[in-house]
Amino acid sequence: MKKKRVTVEDVAQAAGVSLMTVSRAMNGREGIGEETRARILEIAREMGYRPSQIARSLATRQTATLGLVVPDVSNPFFAHIARGAEDAAYENGYSVFLLNSAEEAARERSALDSLWQKEVDGVILCSSRLPQDELQVYFERFPRMVLVNRDLVRPQSSVATINVDDRAGAEMAVRHLVQTGRGSIALIAGPETSVSGQRRLAGYKSGLAAASRSFDRQMVEYCPPTTAGGLQATRHLLEAHPEVDAILAYNDLVAVGALQACKGLGRDVPARVAVIGVDDIPLASLVQPMLSTLGVNQYEIGRAATCLLLEMFSDETLPGQAQVIQPELVLRETG
Amino acid sequence: MKKKRVTVEDVAQAAGVSLMTVSRAMNGREGIGEETRARILEIAREMGYRPSQIARSLATRQTATLGLVVPDVSNPFFAHIARGAEDAAYENGYSVFLLNSAEEAARERSALDSLWQKEVDGVILCSSRLPQDELQVYFERFPRMVLVNRDLVRPQSSVATINVDDRAGAEMAVRHLVQTGRGSIALIAGPETSVSGQRRLAGYKSGLAAASRSFDRQMVEYCPPTTAGGLQATRHLLEAHPEVDAILAYNDLVAVGALQACKGLGRDVPARVAVIGVDDIPLASLVQPMLSTLGVNQYEIGRAATCLLLEMFSDETLPGQAQVIQPELVLRETG
DNA sequence: TTGTAGGCGTTATCAG
DNA sequence: CTGATAACGCCTACAA
Numbered sequence: 001m002k003k004k005r006v007t008v009e010d011v012a013q014a015a016g017v018s019l020m021t022v023s024r025a026m027n028g029r030e031g032i033g034e035e036t037r038a039r040i041l042e043i044a045r046e047m048g049y050r051p052s053q054i055a056r057s058l059a060t061r062q063t064a065t066l067g068l069v070v071p072d073v074s075n076p077f078f079a080h081i082a083r084g085a086e087d088a089a090y091e092n093g094y095s096v097f098l099l100n101s102a103e104e105a106a107r108e109r110s111a112l113d114s115l116w117q118k119e120v121d122g123v124i125l126c127s128s129r130l131p132q133d134e135l136q137v138y139f140e141r142f143p144r145m146v147l148v149n150r151d152l153v154r155p156q157s158s159v160a161t162i163n164v165d166d167r168a169g170a171e172m173a174v175r176h177l178v179q180t181g182r183g184s185i186a187l188i189a190g191p192e193t194s195v196s197g198q199r200r201l202a203g204y205k206s207g208l209a210a211a212s213r214s215f216d217r218q219m220v221e222y223c224p225p226t227t228a229g230g231l232q233a234t235r236h237l238l239e240a241h242p243e244v245d246a247i248l249a250y251n252d253l254v255a256v257g258a259l260q261a262c263k264g265l266g267r268d269v270p271a272r273v274a275v276i277g278v279d280d281i282p283l284a285s286l287v288q289p290m291l292s293t294l295g296v297n298q299y300e301i302g303r304a305a306t307c308l309l310l311e312m313f314s315d316e317t318l319p320g321q322a323q324v325i326q327p328e329l330v331l332r333e334t335g
Numbered sequence: 336m337k338k339k340r341v342t343v344e345d346v347a348q349a350a351g352v353s354l355m356t357v358s359r360a361m362n363g364r365e366g367i368g369e370e371t372r373a374r375i376l377e378i379a380r381e382m383g384y385r386p387s388q389i390a391r392s393l394a395t396r397q398t399a400t401l402g403l404v405v406p407d408v409s410n411p412f413f414a415h416i417a418r419g420a421e422d423a424a425y426e427n428g429y430s431v432f433l434l435n436s437a438e439e440a441a442r443e444r445s446a447l448d449s450l451w452q453k454e455v456d457g458v459i460l461c462s463s464r465l466p467q468d469e470l471q472v473y474f475e476r477f478p479r480m481v482l483v484n485r486d487l488v489r490p491q492s493s494v495a496t497i498n499v500d501d502r503a504g505a506e507m508a509v510r511h512l513v514q515t516g517r518g519s520i521a522l523i524a525g526p527e528t529s530v531s532g533q534r535r536l537a538g539y540k541s542g543l544a545a546a547s548r549s550f551d552r553q554m555v556e557y558c559p560p561t562t563a564g565g566l567q568a569t570r571h572l573l574e575a576h577p578e579v580d581a582i583l584a585y586n587d588l589v590a591v592g593a594l595q596a597c598k599g600l601g602r603d604v605p606a607r608v609a610v611i612g613v614d615d616i617p618l619a620s621l622v623q624p625m626l627s628t629l630g631v632n633q634y635e636i637g638r639a640a641t642c643l644l645l646e647m648f649s650d651e652t653l654p655g656q657a658q659v660i661q662p663e664l665v666l667r668e669t670g
Numbered sequence: 671t672t673g674t675a676g677g678c679g680t681t682a683t684c685a686g
Numbered sequence: 687c688t689g690a691t692a693a694c695g696c697c698t699a700c701a702a
Contacts, residue, residue, distance in 0.1 A: 005695085007694095007695055007696085008695070008696065009695080017672080017673090018672070018673045018674080019673090019695090019696085020672070020673060020674085020697085021671090021672060021673080023696070023697065024671095024672090027697090031671060031672080032671065032672080033671065033672095036671085036672090050448070050451060050452050051452065051695085051696075052393075052452070052454060052694090052695055052696070053452045053453045053454065054389060054392045054393050054398065054453075054454050054694085054695075054696090055393055055678090055694070055695030055696040055697090056695080056696055056697075057389045057678090057696090058387075058389050058390055058393050058677095058678045058679070058680090058694085058695080058696075058697095059677080059678055059695080059696045059697040059698080060678085060696085060697065060698090061678075063389065065453075068433075072418065073408060073414050073417050073418050073421070074411070074414045074415045074417070074418040074634070076409070076411065076414070079408050079409045079411070079414040080409045082408050082409070082417075082433065083407065083408050083409040083435060086408070086433060086434065086435050087435065087437075090434075090435070090442070090445075090446075095432050095434070095449055095450075095453060096432065096433060097430050097431065097432060097433075098403075098417065098421060098431055098432075098433035099421065099425075099430070100418060100421050100422065100425070102422075107425070110425075111425075113385070114430055115430075116385060117385050117386065117387070117388045118388045118389070118400075118430060119387060119388065119389050227617070227621065256621055282562070283618055283621060286562065286591055286618060286621070286622055287621055287622060287623065288622065288623030299409070340679085342678095342679055342680090343679065343680070343681095344679080352688080352689085353688070353689045353690075354679090354680085354681095354689090355681085355682095355688070355689060355690085356687090356688060356689075358680070358681065359687095359688090362681085365687095366687055366688080367687065367688080368687065368688095371687085371688090386679080386680070387678090387679050387680070389678085389679075389680090390678070390679030390680040390681085390694090391679080391680050391681075392680090392694090393678090393679080393680070393681090393693095393694045393695070393696090394679080394680045394681040394682080394693080394694055395680080395681065395682090395694085396694075
């Protein structure tokens with residue numbers, strides 16, 4: 001009942017040549033007459049032949065496939081990265097597996113194991129929560145890897161990184177808040193295990209220090225990286241510390257939650273409380289009041305990650321790069 | 336230099352058995368002593384052995400892989416579908432290829448061809464813009480398929496569909512606008528080639544007809560399915576037809592654009608103009624004023640699509656289902 | 671320019 | 687219960 005797949009052999013038979021000639025014709029290789037090639041290509045087209053990527057992969061040990069692991073595609077930040085990564089992959093004839101790690105180490109491991117089993121040519125791993133020594137195992141398993149939002153303890157020739165300078169960004173935001181006269185600046189810090197969250201915390205501290213202010217851990221509230229998380233954390237914070245007049249949020253989603261909390265508690269933004277988010281997702285300019293934020297171009301990060309991977313593929317010599325992206329302080333009505 | 340992959344053969348040798356015994360042990364098959372199995376499993380673990388999915392696929396003609404084609408993952412609507420689909424796939428041991436069709440027929444074709452070449456076990460195709468006869472070709476190429484937001488002219492045993500009842504939704508929205516006293520209801524219709532857009536247009540017309548109002552094509556404006564598209568189309572419409580006091584938008588993104596246009600032109604929403612979107616993406620309740628919308632649970636659509644695919648996989652008898660999802664009118668401040 | 675033999679890592683089939 | 691052998695569809699290397 002099932003239609004059998006057309007194979008090289010079928011085409012070869014139909015064309016009256018050996019299967020190697022067909023293979024050469026399909027792959028545009030040297031050593032074959034132009035007329036022969038044209039004839040074979042035509043026959044193949046007529047028969048509806050497409051080389052099996054599976055068989056090809058087994059023979060060549062290359063799958064023309066990349067893996068993309070993100071915490072959550074439904075987070076606009078990663079959705080844009082995914083689009084950028086897939087666009088670049090498409091342009092270069094690669095396909096991409098999309099895996100969500102769901103902020104869970106176990107599922108992240110499972111995602112990477114699955115990619116390993118699928119023998120992808122490279123992996124883009126975003127915001128990994130795995131400990132360094134565990135990551136090391138995967139560095140060895142995969143031919144190349146790009147880490148987004150995660151540092152490397154020591155450089156690896158097969159691993160590149162793309163990091164947003166969250167620390168500098170957070171510091172810049174705090175400086176700005178200080179300069180505009182805010183007296184009590186709080187941090188809604190997102191998940192405690194987040195690496196970029198820790199970097200923002202560091203920037204928050206150093207920004208405070210630069211203004212000769214002391215750090216108060218009461219001013220830091222952890223929460224899930226969502227609007228709901230931001231709402232709850234901010235409400236909690238504001239009830240305990242009504243004097244807070246500025247909030248730096250883990251990301252824009254959390255910041256929007258903060259906005260909602262302020263509204264719910266009757267705190268006018270930005271008159272009474274200033275709010276600054278991170279990421280500059282489209283939502284930031286669509287909420288009312290519009291959100292000030294530390295912006296980066298997510299789509300380009302995705303593209304860059306794929307391109308890095310593919311470059312590492314050709315330049316065997318290319319050492320593990322470490323790209324750093326400086327966020328930009330986008331001031332809107334809230335900051 | 337490269338570490339060679341550990342194969343069944345290596346494990347078999349280390350265990351002093353044949354490779355078939357190892358294969359059986361790994362796959363939990365019958366016909367092997369419990370002690371032997373445990374011993375082999377242990378050895379395999381120690382050696383860091385993982386079966387090559389590539390080789391396995393070649394032998395079994397199954398890849399444990401699905402394809403998901405969406406117009407654009409960075410559109411929150413599809414991002415949530417993607418998450419739902421991947422979650423369900425993960426739970427069942429499948430991986431998913433993510434492809435963006437970018438609203439272009441050529442890229443959609445290319446995406447499907449690529450999946451075909453990769454020999455995926457099934458495909459979820461969202462909002463296809465391909466003509467029916469061309470789709471037919473792919474129905475035959477893929478073992479099973481689920482179409483989201485696209486009808487089937489005649490049922491196919493290997494194809495299921497999940498459709499939001501856009502027509503009924505649009506009609507419901509128009510009825511509501513009429514009942515709340517709106518006199519001039521416009522439609523910002525999205526891309527002219529969109530199937531669900533056409534369904535909304537039909538519902539818009541029948542809603543008007545049900546209220547004994549005549550349809551005026553001047554009240555319909557096409558645009559790209561984005562906030563920017565909605566902004567521009569609405570501005571254009573409102574300038575040409577200042578009497579418009581209600582807008583039904585192609586989706587929430589477009590509706591938010593409409594909101595912005597109204598604001599820019601000094602038209603108060605909802606006092607002067609009512610706006611209703613479609614999809615109920617998170618953004619809808621985050622903008623100010625909050626957006627009324629025809630809501631569906633996107634995440635569940637994604638899950639359902641994957642589950643349908645996997646069910647078709649086991650129930651050979653299962654005929655091509657056609658699930659229809661009724662949208663719900665979510666009234667907020669704008670409607 | 672073209673064809674032949676061998677192998678990529680696994681599973682199916684059929685003996686033992 | 688276990689093992690040898692033949693696919694699976696393609697490519698590399700070498701021979702003609």
